[in-house]
Structure formats: C-alpha cells, structure tokens
Amino acid sequence: DAGVIQSPRHEVTEMGQEVTLRCKPISGHNSLFWYRQTMMRGLELLIYFNNNVPIDDSGMPEDRFSAKMPNASFSTLKIQPSEPRDSAVYFCASSFPGASGETEQYFGPGTRLTVT
Amino acid sequence: KQEVTQIPAALSVPEGENLVLNCSFTDSAIYNLQWFRQDPGKGLTSLLLIQSSQREQTSGRLNASLDKSSGRSTLYIAASQPGDSATYLCAVTGGGNKLTFGTGTQLKVEL
Numbered sequence: 001d002a003g004v005i006q007s008p009r010h011e012v013t014e015m016g017q018e019v020t021l022r023c024k025p026i027s028g029h030n031s032l033f034w035y036r037q038t039m040m041r042g043l044e045l046l047i048y049f050n051n052n053v054p055i056d057d058s059g060m061p062e063d064r065f066s067a068k069m070p071n072a073s074f075s076t077l078k079i080q081p082s083e084p085r086d087s088a089v090y091f092c093a094s095s096f097p098g099a100s101g102e103t104e105q106y107f108g109p110g111t112r113l114t115v116t
Numbered sequence: 117k118q119e120v121t122q123i124p125a126a127l128s129v130p131e132g133e134n135l136v137l138n139c140s141f142t143d144s145a146i147y148n149l150q151w152f153r154q155d156p157g158k159g160l161t162s163l164l165l166i167q168s169s170q171r172e173q174t175s176g177r178l179n180a181s182l183d184k185s186s187g188r189s190t191l192y193i194a195a196s197q198p199g200d201s202a203t204y205l206c207a208v209t210g211g212g213n214k215l216t217f218g219t220g221t222q223l224k225v226e227l
Binding site for chain 1: 148
C-alpha cells in the first residue's frame with residue numbers, strides 16, 4: 001500500500017484566498033483524521049471521520065475551516081478565506097481498528113501551508 | 117482535558133549510549149499510547165503502540181513501557197545511532213478515538 005497520500009505537499013497562497021487540502025487514506029481504513037502542527041501549539045486534532053461521517057469537529061478553529069469526506073477514499077480540508085495565522089503543516093491520518101481494538105494511526109507526509 | 121508532557125524537550129547524546137525518553141499524561145482513562153518519530157520536514161512514523169492493558173512493547177532497539185495508573189510512559193532506545201536523530205512524540209488515545217500529542221523530545225545522536 002502507498003500509505004496515506006496528501007496533496008499538495010506545499011501550498012503558498014495570499015491572504016483571503018481559498019485553500020483546499022486533499023487526503024487519500026489507506027485502503028480499508030475506516031477512520032480519517034485531520035491534524036495541524038505549529039511550533040506554538042504542536043500537533044492538534046482538527047476533525048475526524050468514521051465511516052465517512054464527521055464524528056468530532058471540536059478542534060476546527062473557526063467557521064472558515066470545513067472538511068468533507070464524500071467517500072471512503074477521499075477527504076478535503078478547506079480554508080476560506082485563508083489568513084496568515086493558518087500557516088502550518090496539515091497532516092491527514094487514517095486507521096482501522098484491529099482484532100484487539102487497537103487504533104494505530106498512520107500519517108501522511110503533510111501539506112505545508114504558507115499564507116502571506 | 118488530557119494533557120501530555122514530554123521530558124526532556126531536547127537531548128544530545130554520543131553514539132552508542134542507551135537513553136530514555138519520558139512521557140506523562142494527566143488522564144489515565146486511555147485506550148492506548150503510541151510513540152512516533154518525526155524527521156525534520158517529514159510526517160510521523162509510528163514506532164510502537166501499547167494497549168492500555170499492556171505494560172510494554174518492544175521493536176528492535178526500542179522498548180516502550182506504560183504505567184497507566186501513574187500516567188507515565190518511557191521509550192528506551194538501546195545503543196543509539198546517528199540515524200536515531202529525530203523528534204519523538206508520544207500520544208494517547210482517549211474517548212472518541214482522539215489522539216492527544218505530547219510536546220516532543222528532540223533527540224540528537226552525535227558521532
């Protein structure tokens with residue numbers, strides 16, 4: 001398996017523009033997570049889906065952020081309008097509970113977003 | 117609210133030394149604890165996962181222990197190598213399958 005795939009790997013945009021980040025989870029995984037990593041706040045969970053349904057979006061910072069998972073193999077995280085403080089690395093992760101209930105998460109390479 | 121702390125924040129050791137990284141968490145109601153490695157500019161690589169019912173897990177030169185009642189975990193790295201240089205993160209899974217990450221330990225193994 002190719003692992004979790006994220007695109008783009010790098011994104012530079014101007015303040016006010018719409019940004020869309022994409023994620024393809026590992027085939028067969030039924031949970032998908034979006035995280036944000038910054039120097040100040042470390043890694044934070046933004047939202048996660050189970051079987052394509054959003055379960056917890058309490059980490060989404062503002063209404064400018066939205067996430068969708070239209071099917072089991074694709075998810076998007078959208079920021080509209082973007083602001084300089086949104087600059088961070090955004091990670092997508094997926095997992096599938098094993099026979100013992102373990103929930104090991106596998107991370108994608110991340111998208112480095114810079115908003116100028 | 118779960119809080120995860122890692123000590124030390126940074127560590128520099130000579131090659132070949134055995135070392136211990138520490139992780140503590142405030143809420144012992146966890147499902148599991150996971151140790152990750154992150155290289156500069158890269159994503160996270162899962163190293164070890166310990167279920168809440170387990171005491172330790174081993175993979176090669178790595179050994180992770182878990183004391184759930186005291187809210188502590190350690191990652192032991194034997195015979196460290198320059199290739200082990202990276203940031204090590206611990207994370208606990210609580211209710212709702214949510215991972216809470218620690219602040220990380222930046223490790224440098226020098227020749």
